Amino acid sequence: MKKYGFIGYGNMGKMIVENILNLKIFYPNEMIISNRTLSKLNKIKKDYPDITITDDNTYLAKNCDKIFIFVETPEFKDLIFQISPFLTDDSHIVHVCAGLSFENINSFYKGSVSQVIPSIVSTFNNYHNESININNNEDVDNTHVGENINNIRNINNICNINNIDININNNEHVNNIHNIDNNSDIGSNDTFNCFKNACNNKLGISLILHSNNTSNTDKCLIEEIFNEFSYIQIIDDFELSNDENNDRSVEIATILTSCAPAFISLIIDNLVSIANLKSENKINVNEAKYIVVKTFLSTFIQIDTDNLCTSDIIDKTSTKKGITEIGLNYLNKNSNELINDLFDLLLERYDEVKSELNKNYS
Structure with a gap:
């Protein structure tokens, strides 16, 4: 089975990887982390022995379909050239490079790409795992955290979610769902339940943009990952036109x-x-x-x-x-x-x- 790859372990990469592990979004044995300085990964390898660490980006690309890239913007192009021989039609690149447009990337890579603009305040920690409801000081059941991704893996027809709001007054989840594919199977609540998250885990905003050739399944996966620990705002395709505004x-x-x-x-x-x-x-x-x-x-x-x-x-x-x-x-x-x-x-x-x-x- 293909794994989930993470290239780069600076401030942003470390924050997102640790959030994923703390919230049990992926199992450690499903993850490969690559970093130029391998010694920086010693601690996470000690804490999670089943994680694969490497300083070889090509090894990661050979074994991963979903690749998260946490490098500086000037390094992105050379990195894609390095790993592109090992990417397939199923590959999905997710990057956090500021200022880099899909038009820039499309000049040398035609595959599926998403951009996430996260916030450093989305750092998840053990305090938020205490599951305290600040409104009424009652314990909130947090056992479902991390289960949403398992639901996503089994969904064949994914609706296009543009926005998800959480009402933290009463812990009810309010889903604003748009652009539902008429061919999607919406007979089961599982399709929608996979987007419900424990609001006490959310900090900060993550902006998410998808290229036109990104599948709904890949969109859903990325949105759900970041929706586990941050409030997400999806930037629609029309925002990515050449219009300066x-x-x-x-x-x-x-x-x-x-x-x-x-x-x-x-x-x-x-x-x-x-x-x-x-x-x-x-x-x-x-x-x-x-x-x-x-x-x-x-x-x-x-x-x-x-x-x-x-x-x-x-x-x-x-x-x-x-x-x-x-x-x-x-x-x-x-x-x-x-x-x-x-x-x-x-x-x-x-x-x-x-x-x-x-x-x-x-």
Whole structure:
């Protein structure tokens, strides 16, 4: 039986592989991990002896149909040239290379490709495996985690899922299902149940894009893997046209999902350090961090659960000529320009990267 291959074990590769193992999405003996520096895989081999590790990408390609690639964007082309003699019609490449379009890849590889733009905050850890329902503090049965992939393997007719929403207020799963193939067998709930996940395992957003020749089965597999530990947003095929505005939507979504955690972290650090400074160390750094993080978290939960919208929080917090209103007026006046300039700066860099890639991949 063909295995699942993972090439590259940097920050993103390690995070995704460990999520897959911690959630038991694949069995260790189904996985081959390749890395240029083999010693970096010693720990995972010790923890999971049944995993195959190698520094030979061609060995991996010979033995895997589904290959996840976690290398830097400039390295992608040479890697595909290296393994392409061993790829088949059943091969499916999944990569996380920023800025790399299907048009770039199609110039030298015609096979099935998906791109995933994950977030580093999707890191799964043992805390989330405790299965605690933060809404009512009751234990939630988490025994089904990892079973969804087994269901997928047995599905012959897969519906095209564009979006999956989880209502974490009551742990009910709400599926927004579009573009159902009329020839698909939807008589069994198994087709839809395979997309249901334990919401307590989800952190961050994973953007997912598929090339036109990716089968529904392969699409479903990739979406379900990342839906186990993150909220997924599928970018429809029309987003991948040559229309510049559609290209921009992917780039802006990437800024909001992949870059934003770093921006938010910087804001938290600055709030903490300034609070510590202004209080003349009467509020120490750890205390300030605790206050800020819990306040951010509580605010995000209220918004995410639709308990309070952003305007509700603003209205309920501020009073006329009060401290909060003064702060809001200042931020509203200055932050819009700052955020607009930030987007302009980042999109300008995207244009530079695309120009470089178009030259290298032409």
